[in-house]
Amino acid sequence: MEKKVFSRTKGLTEVFMRYCPGCGHGVIHRLVAEAIEELGVRKRTIGIAPVGCSVFADEYFNCDMIQPAHGRGPAVATGMKRVKPDCIVFSYQGDGDLASIGMAETVHAAARGERITIIFVNNAIYGMTGGQMAPTTLVGMKSTTSPFGRDPRVAGYPIKVCELLSTLEAPSYLARVSVHKPANVIKAKKAIKKAFQVQIDDLGFSLVEILSQCPTDWFVTPLQAVEYVEKAMVPFYPLGEFKTPEGKKEPAKAETKMAVEKG
Amino acid sequence: MGEKLLMKGNEALAEGAVRAGCRFFSGYPITPQNEVPEYLSWRLPEVGGTFIQAESEVAAINMLYGASACGARVMTSSSGPGISLKQEGISYISGANLPIFYANVMRGGPGLGNIAPAQGDYYQSTRGGGHGDYRVIVLAPNSVSEMGNFPKRCYDLAEKYRMASMVLADGLLGQMMEPIEFDFEPVDPAKLPPKEWALGNAEGRERRIIRSYDLKPGYLEKMTLKLLEKYNKIEEQEVKYEAVQTEDAEILLVAYGTSSRISKEALMLGRKEGIKVGLLRPITLWPFPTKILGELSGRIKKILTVEMSLGQLIDDVKLAVEGKSRVYLHGRPSGGIPTGEEVLEIIKNICSE
Ligand SMILES: Cc1ncc(C[n+]2csc(CCOP(=O)(O)OP(=O)(O)O)c2C)c(N)n1
Ligand code: SF4
Numbered sequence: 001m002e003k004k005v006f007s008r009t010k011g012l013t014e015v016f017m018r019y020c021p022g023c024g025h026g027v028i029h030r031l032v033a034e035a036i037e038e039l040g041v042r043k044r045t046i047g048i049a050p051v052g053c054s055v056f057a058d059e060y061f062n063c064d065m066i067q068p069a070h071g072r073g074p075a076v077a078t079g080m081k082r083v084k085p086d087c088i089v090f091s092y093q094g095d096g097d098l099a100s101i102g103m104a105e106t107v108h109a110a111a112r113g114e115r116i117t118i119i120f121v122n123n124a125i126y127g128m129t130g131g132q133m134a135p136t137t138l139v140g141m142k143s144t145t146s147p148f149g150r151d152p153r154v155a156g157y158p159i160k161v162c163e164l165l166s167t168l169e170a171p172s173y174l175a176r177v178s179v180h181k182p183a184n185v186i187k188a189k190k191a192i193k194k195a196f197q198v199q200i201d202d203l204g205f206s207l208v209e210i211l212s213q214c215p216t217d218w219f220v221t222p223l224q225a226v227e228y229v230e231k232a233m234v235p236f237y238p239l240g241e242f243k244t245p246e247g248k249k250e251p252a253k254a255e256t257k258m259a260v261e262k263g
Numbered sequence: 264m265g266e267k268l269l270m271k272g273n274e275a276l277a278e279g280a281v282r283a284g285c286r287f288f289s290g291y292p293i294t295p296q297n298e299v300p301e302y303l304s305w306r307l308p309e310v311g312g313t314f315i316q317a318e319s320e321v322a323a324i325n326m327l328y329g330a331s332a333c334g335a336r337v338m339t340s341s342s343g344p345g346i347s348l349k350q351e352g353i354s355y356i357s358g359a360n361l362p363i364f365y366a367n368v369m370r371g372g373p374g375l376g377n378i379a380p381a382q383g384d385y386y387q388s389t390r391g392g393g394h395g396d397y398r399v400i401v402l403a404p405n406s407v408s409e410m411g412n413f414p415k416r417c418y419d420l421a422e423k424y425r426m427a428s429m430v431l432a433d434g435l436l437g438q439m440m441e442p443i444e445f446d447f448e449p450v451d452p453a454k455l456p457p458k459e460w461a462l463g464n465a466e467g468r469e470r471r472i473i474r475s476y477d478l479k480p481g482y483l484e485k486m487t488l489k490l491l492e493k494y495n496k497i498e499e500q501e502v503k504y505e506a507v508q509t510e511d512a513e514i515l516l517v518a519y520g521t522s523s524r525i526s527k528e529a530l531m532l533g534r535k536e537g538i539k540v541g542l543l544r545p546i547t548l549w550p551f552p553t554k555i556l557g558e559l560s561g562r563i564k565k566i567l568t569v570e571m572s573l574g575q576l577i578d579d580v581k582l583a584v585e586g587k588s589r590v591y592l593h594g595r596p597s598g599g600i601p602t603g604e605e606v607l608e609i610i611k612n613i614c615s616e
Binding site for chain 1: 327331334473
């Protein structure tokens with residue numbers, strides 16, 4: 001007797017994915033899609049595809065989707081969630097999209113505590129445009145615009161998004177995970193599900209940063225890419241939860257005050 | 264409807280938008296339009312709407328992209344420098360066929376310029392402004408009354424054609440006070456017909472996608488040619504203008520917004536002296552009243568455009584008259600405001616040529 005042990009989640013469409021072999025995007029798509037489906041919110045979910053290799057996410061996720069300009073996902077998500085508070089809104093973004101051109105939108109959506117979920121794929125490179133340096137490219141790492149390796153004297157240091165955002169008051173859930181080993185994939189799924197649960201429970205802003213492989217633009221094999229995540233990325237980008245919603249209270253309406261109270 | 268109010272132009276614009284069903288605004292402060300967000304920051308919550316002071320104009324326009332995609336009547340406003348930043352989003356919104364309403368209360372430019380009234384953003388408004396082949400419907404009020412009543416027209420057009428529609432005003436119209444009577448019943452957005460393309464709550468229907476890109480060969484060309492179809496229809500059906508004493512005119516002034524009021528004054532001064540001056544005021548800058556100008560230029564051989572810019576409107580006038588009339592310019596850029604007397608002098612010079 002045959003027993004079915006695995007099937008494609010309804011959270012994904014039947015469209016054939018065009019990601020490179022060994023790319024992290026495909027795995028991450030599946031995790032996000034499974035989370036949405038398992039939480040039973042797919043029909044009221046709106047996803048935002050970025051500009052980057054995952055621009056085609058609007059064809060892959062089986063829910064309402066929108067595709068805005070490079071880096072503007074969090075602003076678009078803000079507009080949607082404010083108009084449709086009962087919908088689950090998520091923005092899927094790469095590191096160029098989120099941490100470079102869209103950094104202002106990211107930080108301010110987080111600071112306002114928008115009740116949205118961001119899936120942030122950190123592959124330390126600009127995938128779609130052919131492997132240029134990203135704000136997350138590691139020191140010494142080669143890219144097509146840092147051919148001798150990222151030099152901190154010229155290009156500074158990579159940005160740690162979770163650490164940066166955890167200095168803010170409003171965010172409820174911030175976590176960093178990876179998908180380079182099966183055990184990590186399972187943890188990543190948990191974090192993604194938790195982030196969506198935070199939104200379902202109306203607890204505020206959630207973001208999961210996922211360290212991901214880009215063998216093509218790192219100019220390595222898929223196996224070497226996995227090893228690079230383990231040996232180079234994880235030590236610099238520590239995995240774990242940076243903020244959790246436990247014990248977080250709904251902010252009370254502030255008292256109206258003058259800038260300077262008269263004494 | 265009915266009651267007469269005394270309002271500042273910017274406030275009339277904001278109140279007019281709310282009455283027209285606007286329930287979402289995001290914007291970033293910039294003079295001379297600050298009264299718009301200030302007014303909406305308390306007025307929108309009053310009607311259950313959302314006001315957001317965005318971190319930048321870039322964010323503001325993209326919040327509109329999201330809110331409009333979910334079916335809301337949305338608005339943003341700014342002045343030239345901020346509209347420059349919004350052009351990216353407006354291009355995406357145009358490509359994605361989303362209705363939005365926005366206003367530019369022009370100030371002097373280029374660059375940071377100054378905060379004086381000006382009309383230097385005519386090209387920016389009527390030529391698309393952002394990247395790619397697209398158009399925006401542009402309405403140019405010339406009174407506080409029109410500032411308050413045009414948002415409704417903009418929403419109706421934006422939703423009819425699923426595209427961006429704007430009010431192009433200037434600092435003078437934004438700042439001055441005049442009586443206003445709203446010429447429409449307040450719109451309850453909950454009672455508007457459902458938008459069959461809007462996102463959210465997909466229960467019982469196929470999923471929807473909103474986007475401005477398509478990488479399949481030849482497909483984007485088809486999508487953009489669809490835009491042209493609707494633009495052609497708009498050029499045929501939606502042109503609005505005001506013609507003043509054009510029947511017997513021997514010289515025709517063409518001006519919009521504040522310049523059209525100044526031109527009207529020059530017209531009256533001229534008529535008193537027996538000079539047969541007429542005025543054509545485009546109310547829609549795009550679609551431009553090309554046809555009527557073409558007709559008038561068959562008969563009136565001298566046309567003077569009056570603009571608070573180096574001369575931008577004049578390009579559309581020249582295209583419309585196709586060389587049948589001589590077209591002159593009186594342009595005062597970057598905060599210069601012409602007077603009626605000044606314009607009359609120029610009219611006299613032209614007539615004595
Ligand atoms: C305004 C603008 N600037 C630049 C680009 C070109 N561009 C497309 S994708 C991209 C970077 C994508 O990198 P990332 O966000 O890291 O995603 P990845 O492809 O690695 O998944 C750039 C710069 C663009 N589309 N729009
Ligand atoms: S270029 Fe990199 S990020 Fe893009 S699909 Fe290929 S492996 Fe994935």
